[in-house]
Amino acid sequence: MMSSSPLCVMIGPGPQSQGGIASVVRVYAEAGLFADGEVCMLPSFSEGGKTHKLGVAALALLQYAGLLMRGKGAVLHIHVASDASFWRKSIFIWMASLARRKIIFHLHSGGFGRFIDNLAGWQRRYAIATIRRSSQLLCLSTPAQNWLKQIAPELPLRLWPNPVPACLFEDNEDHMAREPVVLFLGALLPAKGVAELLQAFATLHAADPSAQLVLAGSGPDLAALQAQAAELHIQDNVHFPGWIDAQEKAGWLRQARVLTLASHVEGQPMVLLEAMASGTAVLSTTVGGIPDLIEHGVHGLLVPAHDTAALTAELLRLWGDEALRKRLIQAARAHVSERHHALQVNTALMQLYRQLATPAAAPP
Numbered sequence: 001m002m003s004s005s006p007l008c009v010m011i012g013p014g015p016q017s018q019g020g021i022a023s024v025v026r027v028y029a030e031a032g033l034f035a036d037g038e039v040c041m042l043p044s045f046s047e048g049g050k051t052h053k054l055g056v057a058a059l060a061l062l063q064y065a066g067l068l069m070r071g072k073g074a075v076l077h078i079h080v081a082s083d084a085s086f087w088r089k090s091i092f093i094w095m096a097s098l099a100r101r102k103i104i105f106h107l108h109s110g111g112f113g114r115f116i117d118n119l120a121g122w123q124r125r126y127a128i129a130t131i132r133r134s135s136q137l138l139c140l141s142t143p144a145q146n147w148l149k150q151i152a153p154e155l156p157l158r159l160w161p162n163p164v165p166a167c168l169f170e171d172n173e174d175h176m177a178r179e180p181v182v183l184f185l186g187a188l189l190p191a192k193g194v195a196e197l198l199q200a201f202a203t204l205h206a207a208d209p210s211a212q213l214v215l216a217g218s219g220p221d222l223a224a225l226q227a228q229a230a231e232l233h234i235q236d237n238v239h240f241p242g243w244i245d246a247q248e249k250a251g252w253l254r255q256a257r258v259l260t261l262a263s264h265v266e267g268q269p270m271v272l273l274e275a276m277a278s279g280t281a282v283l284s285t286t287v288g289g290i291p292d293l294i295e296h297g298v299h300g301l302l303v304p305a306h307d308t309a310a311l312t313a314e315l316l317r318l319w320g321d322e323a324l325r326k327r328l329i330q331a332a333r334a335h336v337s338e339r340h341h342a343l344q345v346n347t348a349l350m351q352l353y354r355q356l357a358t359p360a361a362a363p364p
Helices: 020-030 051-069 083-098 110-118 120-129 142-151 192-209 222-231 246-255 271-280 310-320 322-338 344-357
Strands: 008-013 037-046 076-080 104-108 137-140 155-158 181-183 212-217 258-262 281-285 301-303
Touching: 008 020, 008 051, 020 076, 020 271, 020 344, 037 051, 037 083, 037 344, 076 083, 076 344, 104 344, 110 120, 110 142, 120 142, 137 142, 137 258, 142 155, 181 192, 181 246, 192 212, 192 222, 192 246, 212 246, 212 258, 246 258, 246 271, 258 271, 258 310, 258 322, 271 281, 271 322, 281 310, 281 322, 301 310, 310 322, 322 344
Parallel strands: 008 037, 008 076, 076 104, 104 137, 137 155, 181 212, 181 258, 258 281, 281 301
Antiparallel strands: none
8 A cells, every 4th residue: 555656645553453443444445545546555553462563653654754755645644543543643643744744633533532631731732732733634423523623623624424335335135134133343342332232132032032142343341241141041142253354244234134333432333334334224322423324213223322221122123123124224325325435435535635735825
């Protein structure tokens, strides 16, 4: 993905990494964003040990410094999340600012505002100053948009759609002919609400013993969730395949009857977009950018985070009402195709890059 003379340099996790930002970068690549060399991707992170991660970040810094010294890369597009992601990316932002490059600060994390607000002293001052070096702010949700307006009211700010692979819109299958599977895709963390999902599934399983729950992901809660499944006597119907690649994910999305994401914090989850495009009915929570993406009762069903009773009731309703699933699926596919098709998102990105790279006309 390295070009000798790019218009834009993109910084983020490598496309083979885990997580939502890596999925976004992977879809950009599959849709051809990096094909002609106008945009080059410098991975600042990839999976591995500490030494490997440090080496990847250092290499990206050296490569970016080389491009700046050669006068390349008029625009820096940097994908940012909380914690280490922000501190790592901040170095690139200051390098670009000192070199007078245009900077797109693309915020993905649903909890970023809380992360910054919990900082104090020089760390908070540095973080806010870093954000304000940007030329354009992009974010994924209305809450993030409102927070950024308070932090940097003078900067251009846009809600930006995550891309969905074009191939997900191409099938003509019968989306009602699905396996009795409730699917979860993501990290096994407390903030993903998997414990609540297990409780809801236990009730569903009592009503329909054929129901299966697939929790595809990895994380520190794995052992606790396996123990919870055993305590609920549903361990034979709950499956933990681990972290799965894009091909396996697409396969599960074509099989599952319902995808459920009971998160407590989110930005604009790629997994919901992919499920909607794949013709899988979705049930999620009213956090972050999810209500911007899904209108309750139109494109999917939404419940408050932490509300196990509401999650259970809506899972039972969605599971048992084929007409409801069909209506939601049709509306969701049309909605995502209109706003999130990868080719459309890539075109919009290139327009933004060229707009930022074009020098402002001098006043007459």
